[in-house]
Structures are given as C-alpha cells and as structure tokens.
Amino acid sequence: MARTRRSFTDEFKREAVKLCKQPGANVTHIARDLGIEASVLRRWVTQERGGVLDLRPNRPLRSEAATEVERLQRELRRVTTERDILKKAPRLLCQGPAVKYGFIARHRSVWPTRTMCRVLAVSHSGFYEWMGRAPSQRSQDDARLTRLIRESFELSDRTYGSPRVWHDLRALGESCGMNRVIRLMHQAKLQARHKRRRLPGDTGSRLENHIAPNHLQRDFEASGPNQKWVADFTYIWTAEGWLYAAAVMDLYSRRIVGWSMSDTMQAKMVSDALLMALWRRGKPSSLMHHSDQGSQYTSDDFQQLLKAQGITCSMSRRGECWDNAAMESFFSSMKTERLSRKVYRTREEARSDVFDYIERFYNPVRKHSKLDFLSPVDFEQGLTG
Incomplete structure (x- = not known):
C-alpha cells in the first residue's frame, strides 16, 4: 500500500524546533517522542538557523x-x-x-x-x-526607598500592592507620595498577585441555523480510528493575558490528533485544530465531529470546512458539559498534571508547555485507564504493554 506523505503545520514545526533548542536536547529522542523522522526534525532545525523558519507565533514560514x-x-x-x-x-x-x-x-x-x-x-x-556623574540626591533617595519597598513586598509574600506598601513606608517614618511608590514598584517590576481571573465569556454570536443535533449521545466508544472526533478549547492564564488552546481527540484511542493555540478566541483557532487533525489522519470517511455550541463551532467558516470535508457535525446540548465529557476530561487532566502547577510569564512559555504535554507526554507516554493503561500511541499501534 502506498505510504501517505505526512504534513505538519507551521505551529507544530515551531514548537518541535524550540524543544531542540533547549539545553541538553537530543534531536533523535525528541523526534521519536513526536513520532517523526529524526532527519525531518534536523531539517527544520537547519531551516530555523538559516532564518527560513520563524519561531515567533502566528508568523508564516518564509522562503x-x-x-x-x-x-x-x-x-x-x-x-x-x-x-x-x-x-x-x-x-x-x-x-x-x-x-x-x-x-x-x-x-x-x-x-x-x-x-x-x-x-x-x-x-x-x-x-x-x-x-558618568555622581548620582543626584533624588536618585539616592529613590534607591533607598526601593530597598524598603522591596522588603515590604517580600514580607507580604509578594501580595502587597502600592497602597499597602505606602502605608508600611509611612509607618517607618518615610515621607513620600503614593505616586512615587507606584513609580518605584513599576521600575523594580514588583507586581502583587492578582485575584483569580474570571474566564472570558464567549462574546461571539451563535448562528442558530448552524446548531447541529447531538448525534454522539454520550457514546464515547469507537470501534476504530477516525470514526468519532470530539473537540473543545480551554483558557490558560499568563502574565501577558489569556492563551486559548483548542484540541481535537479521536475517541478510539483518546489521542489528540489536532490542536492549535491563539491569543484571541476566534473561529480560525478551532479550524486550525481540525485542519491539523485532517493533515495527520488523512481524509477520513464517515467521520463525526462533536463539539459544544460555541460561536467558534457554529461560525460559517467552520461549518463550511466540515461540509467540504464530508464530516457529520454533532453538538452538545446547551449547558450540558457531560455531552462532551471525554474532551472535558482531557483538559482537566492537562491542567491538573501540568498547567496548574506553573505560573507562565508569557504566552510563549504556555504554548511550549502545552505542546510538550500533548506531543511528548500525553499522546506517546501517558497511560490511559480507558485503554487498559496503554498510551494513545501504543494503543493505536496494537501494543500489549
């Protein structure tokens, strides 16, 4: 049987190359973890060094x-x-x-x-x-106040904002204004821990004529690959703001066959995740795609993509998260096992960690109770443990 040429998205290539740039990284081992040829990964690394592959997110590959x-x-x-x-x-x-x-x-x-x-x-x-000149008296006073501000901030377990720090300084007999404390804290990059953020709401408009029936009916079992795919996206907080991660799971092996990440909650993100799944798995026949009724999945662009690929659309009932329990379980595991244990300074850090969790841990390594404690990749390859 002819071997199908595999395609990879720009996003996949960028994250794979970034793994190879980490200290002590072994290209052969990383390629094996990702299920690709080492020669392919080395070619991507060479392209990045030559400037052909741009590691910045949302940038197309350059010739x-x-x-x-x-x-x-x-x-x-x-x-x-x-x-x-x-x-x-x-x-x-x-x-x-x-x-x-x-x-x-x-x-x-x-x-x-x-x-x-x-x-x-x-x-x-x-x-x-x-x-060079001798520092002014004002600069010397700012340096002294910054030391006191830092002490107050650290003693509060990094929870005090400028008002509480200012009161601490006043208690020490320092005479300075609130605005000066704000300026010095900003210069020293001292920022109090924020309250837990509310998840952003879905501000897009649902197209009622695109809402599909629930064909899946909570039947999360499949007799073979590429029969039933479930999809959803989640939110990841970083110091730069929210990062949105969309994923597509094959219910046969619980493998994440497609994913995409974006700074904005747009329909393109879920479309990119589905396109990655199609590139990886070919063009399946008699495939059902199940999601919730979010505006991203009811959008014209996404629905046209499903129709063009001959995919049957299924959607959860409104407010019934159990209708997509398999996908909810995956995101819960990812947050419990990886994301909730870290604080991400940038969206790029979060992107790299989500990529590492999916492609190097969850798919090839993580044992799944539904698969007799095999990983999704091992289950698809028919291994017995």
Whole structure:
C-alpha cells in the first residue's frame, strides 16, 4: 500500500524546533517522542538557523528568497546609518576621544550610541565612563526607598500592592507620595498577585441555523480510528493575558490528533485544530465531529470546512458539559498534571508547555485507564504493554 506523505503545520514545526533548542536536547529522542523522522526534525532545525523558519507565533514560514531580502534590507539600513554619521562628522576620525564623545552625547537622540561608537572607533564603555556623574540626591533617595519597598513586598509574600506598601513606608517614618511608590514598584517590576481571573465569556454570536443535533449521545466508544472526533478549547492564564488552546481527540484511542493555540478566541483557532487533525489522519470517511455550541463551532467558516470535508457535525446540548465529557476530561487532566502547577510569564512559555504535554507526554507516554493503561500511541499501534 502506498505510504501517505505526512504534513505538519507551521505551529507544530515551531514548537518541535524550540524543544531542540533547549539545553541538553537530543534531536533523535525528541523526534521519536513526536513520532517523526529524526532527519525531518534536523531539517527544520537547519531551516530555523538559516532564518527560513520563524519561531515567533502566528508568523508564516518564509522562503529563502524572502529571508535574503530581509538580510539585505538590514544591511542597507546599517550602511545608510553609518554614512549619515560620517557625513555629519567628516573630520572627527582624526580627533581625540573627548571630541568624539562630545559628538556622540549631542546626537544620542538621532542615532544609536553603540553604532556611533563603532563608526568613530571609540569604546562605548569609555563613553559611558566619560558621561558618568555622581548620582543626584533624588536618585539616592529613590534607591533607598526601593530597598524598603522591596522588603515590604517580600514580607507580604509578594501580595502587597502600592497602597499597602505606602502605608508600611509611612509607618517607618518615610515621607513620600503614593505616586512615587507606584513609580518605584513599576521600575523594580514588583507586581502583587492578582485575584483569580474570571474566564472570558464567549462574546461571539451563535448562528442558530448552524446548531447541529447531538448525534454522539454520550457514546464515547469507537470501534476504530477516525470514526468519532470530539473537540473543545480551554483558557490558560499568563502574565501577558489569556492563551486559548483548542484540541481535537479521536475517541478510539483518546489521542489528540489536532490542536492549535491563539491569543484571541476566534473561529480560525478551532479550524486550525481540525485542519491539523485532517493533515495527520488523512481524509477520513464517515467521520463525526462533536463539539459544544460555541460561536467558534457554529461560525460559517467552520461549518463550511466540515461540509467540504464530508464530516457529520454533532453538538452538545446547551449547558450540558457531560455531552462532551471525554474532551472535558482531557483538559482537566492537562491542567491538573501540568498547567496548574506553573505560573507562565508569557504566552510563549504556555504554548511550549502545552505542546510538550500533548506531543511528548500525553499522546506517546501517558497511560490511559480507558485503554487498559496503554498510551494513545501504543494503543493505536496494537501494543500489549
């Protein structure tokens, strides 16, 4: 039988390459965990080093020609800046460092300091030393207050905001305003723990004519792969805001066959998750896709995608989370076993952790009670443990 060529989304490639960039990473082991050839993963790593693969989220892969154009544009900007500096100071190259430093100080708002130092052949550290002055009394007072603010903040187990910190300073006899405390806390990056965020609501409008009957009827068993897929998405809090993660599960093996993540709660996210599943599994016949009645799943774009692929649409009844219990169980496990144990500073950190949980732990390793304690990948391969 002819072997089907596998396709991978840009999102999958980015997360796989980021795993390879971690300290001590072994490309062969990572490729085995992800179920891909090591040569394929090495090619992606080479593409990233050459600038063809952009690791920033929501960026399309670039061709080598586009990458070369960007490099030439950066080089042109550098040469143009150096030319402008030399045109402004044609005789400075023969002058001493003090004269050059004076020119740099006067034009810091026009060109980058380090660029001017390089063009004029002087040390940037020497320039900053030349610029050095004794700190003002105000700066010395700010440094002392910052130390006291930090002590108050740490003693509160990092829970105090500026009002409580300000009262602590007043109790110590310090005379300063609330705005000064706010400024110093901001500069020191001292931010109190927030109250638990309310989950964002689904502000999109449901298209009632696109709401499908519940064909699944809580029958979460399948006799073979690609018969019943269930889908949903969840919310992950980061210091930058919410990250939304959509997933598609094959009920036969409980394997996550498609996923996607986004900064916004749009229909494109759930469509991308379904497209990844289709790329991975081919174009299944007689497939049922079950979800809730969220506006993302009732949108025109998503419904057209289902029709184009010949997929039967099934939806939970409104307010009945048990109608999609298998998907709810997966997200509950992911949060309990991984997400709730960490605090994510950026959405990118959360993206990487969700990718690692799905592709390196849940699918290939995690033993599932519904599968006689085999992992989804081992169950599909017919292993007996």
